[in-house]
Amino acid sequence: MKDPFFLEPVPWLSDLVRPLSRRLDLVTLPLHIHEVVFAALLYSVIFYPVSPILSRLIAPKHYSQLSRKKRVNWDAHVVSMVQSVFINGLALWIKWVDEERSSMDREGRIWGYSGAPALLQSMAVGYFVWDLIITAMNMDVFGIGTLAHAISALTVFSLGFKPFVNYYGCNFILFELSTPFLNIHWFLDKVNMTGSNLQLYNGFALLFTFFSCRLVYGPYQSYKVFSDIYALSGKNPSSPGQGVLAYVTSQTFIPAWLSFAYIASNATLTFLNFYWFYMMIYAVRKRFVASPKVADEKEPVTEVESDLSATASGVSSQAKPRSRRA
Numbered sequence: 508m509k510d511p512f513f514l515e516p517v518p519w520l521s522d523l524v525r526p527l528s529r530r531l532d533l534v535t536l537p538l539h540i541h542e543v544v545f546a547a548l549l550y551s552v553i554f555y556p557v558s559p560i561l562s563r564l565i566a567p568k569h570y571s572q573l574s575r576k577k578r579v580n581w582d583a584h585v586v587s588m589v590q591s592v593f594i595n596g597l598a599l600w601i602k603w604v605d606e607e608r609s610s611m612d613r614e615g616r617i618w619g620y621s622g623a624p625a626l627l628q629s630m631a632v633g634y635f636v637w638d639l640i641i642t643a644m645n646m647d648v649f650g651i652g653t654l655a656h657a658i659s660a661l662t663v664f665s666l667g668f669k670p671f672v673n674y675y676g677c678n679f680i681l682f683e684l685s686t687p688f689l690n691i692h693w694f695l696d697k698v699n700m701t702g703s704n705l706q707l708y709n710g711f712a713l714l715f716t717f718f719s720c721r722l723v724y725g726p727y728q729s730y731k732v733f734s735d736i737y738a739l740s741g742k743n744p745s746s747p748g749q750g751v752l753a754y755v756t757s758q759t760f761i762p763a764w765l766s767f768a769y770i771a772s773n774a775t776l777t778f779l780n781f782y783w784f785y786m787m788i789y790a791v792r793k794r795f796v797a798s799p800k801v802a803d804e805k806e807p808v809t810e811v812e813s814d815l816s817a818t819a820s821g822v823s824s825q826a827k828p829r830s831r832r833a
Contacts, residue, residue, distance in 0.1 A: 546636075567827065597630065604623075608677075615752065631680065637660075
């Protein structure tokens, strides 16, 4: 499927990034660098000034009373909300309409290229470029864990420009179907609606989407990609330069480091998903079942750690802080 983005590649920008793409073997990056830049700039504008303006209009009592750190965290959640709704909608649309992607065989799923999934990947890379910059500029808010997550996520998604597992991008993006509900949960806490019926119903939706997408659909997709990688290990494309394999050569193969890095990161995320699900159940129960406070809890270091429930596992700011998931 042809890239459906409304802007054509910008020649000078593609030429500018081409030496880097050759060095890193990111063959299709010059075709999509304008989309990466567009996404990063879009999320930057949403972060400032769009979020502060809208937040003062929609929640003037709450937003105006926040400290600098809490406002940065709030604005980052606004960006996360917009990005998660947009990227999930785009992934579902591509899965529905992209017949070229749907018809890919095993080689296509690993080495194939289609314009629409590449657009999705570019939007995700643009988001993580923004995430990396904002995190680096506000380390006192987000901490080193969030910075490490931004770097690793940017690296993994950028590998799709080789191209590599371009097909699976849509599938793994759908892990984020639970993120809008997670952000709603966070905002309800911030506007003093903790324990409300709306938060209860949203909590049920959050648990259902997280369980079905990350603990059922996710491991199944991980099994599929692991099977494809294993089957093609040590092999080369059978019809390089043709059709969906237009950007690979007869010398293309799956390096051992790439297989290990991709499988290890995916397996780690799957393990963390089970842990986060447990923490979410604990958090939803905490909102509606009274529990004694712990008197001698350690003070969190960053705003994100002090607000872990909202950004990661749903545990309220009164709970013991743990490392943040972005």
